[in-house]
Amino acid sequence: MLNKNYKLIVFLNIIVFLNLIFFSQNFLHSVEPEEIMLNKEQEVRARNISKNIRCMVCQNQSIDDSNAPLAKDLRLLIRDKIKSGHENKEIYDFLVERYGDFILLKPPLKSSTFALWFMPLVFLLIGIIVILRHNKKYINKKNN
């Protein structure tokens, strides 16, 4: 009996865990009903932009996820801009002009961010070289 219950609990846990993984992303947003645009295509655009914009108050959340009043203001501003016919790039530029690159969750590739973008690659290469050399030595030793 205990064994059966145990299996059931494990099974349920797995289902909850999978649900968390697959669905959390889709439901984790703070867009309020009155914010949603009638034009579906425009709403998708607004949501996509919002996902790339950092909430300056909470810092590690996008404005799409955040309940902060400033995040809401920025979501509404993005929707207003889309309604008045602005391109995505124009909206990003508008926000960067006021809040700096920090407002973009993904830092842009420029000379000042080269290290940020390419250091992981350098470390990966160093790691591969170290492992290869180590293996070579090991094989040589074994052969001898």
Next chain:
Amino acid sequence: MKKKFFILPLIFFLLILLSFLYILVSERDPYNLPSNLINRNVPIFETDSLFKNEKFSSKQKFGEEIILVNFFATWCKPCHDEHKYIMDFANKEKIKVIGINYKDNDKKVKEFLKKLGNPYSEIAIDRKGRIAIDWGVYGIPETFIVNSEGVIKYRHAGQVTKKIYKKINSILNEISNVK
């Protein structure tokens, strides 16, 4: 040779640890973000004025003298706390202070100023928070120094404390000396 292989990563690890420790103990505040508007012109905006019947137009108000711009609201506790320093800027230092009232109630603002004193030569009303966005404001109170050419020279996000009061004063002196 084998020893060296183990020591190098250890040294490297210690270096990383030390750099983290340095960042931790240094006075760096991750919430104090640099403003993107430094050395740029004041944003152009037009809005209602609290005490005057005419519109507040940024084009007319900036560019003649050094001005302190203070974003505030009556519902914001740090704004209450910093008010005495804003009063000092206006009365002791004789600096023109323009207030931008953020998402507030006109009646409450008038009561607030009656009770604590009014340091502002003028108050622009930002009902929807859009003017604040144009200034790159991310949390009030925020205080900006605008020079006599209408260029933003400094921004402090958060409450003005004694330390910040002194800092702003020294920047104000610097700017007026340059002129």
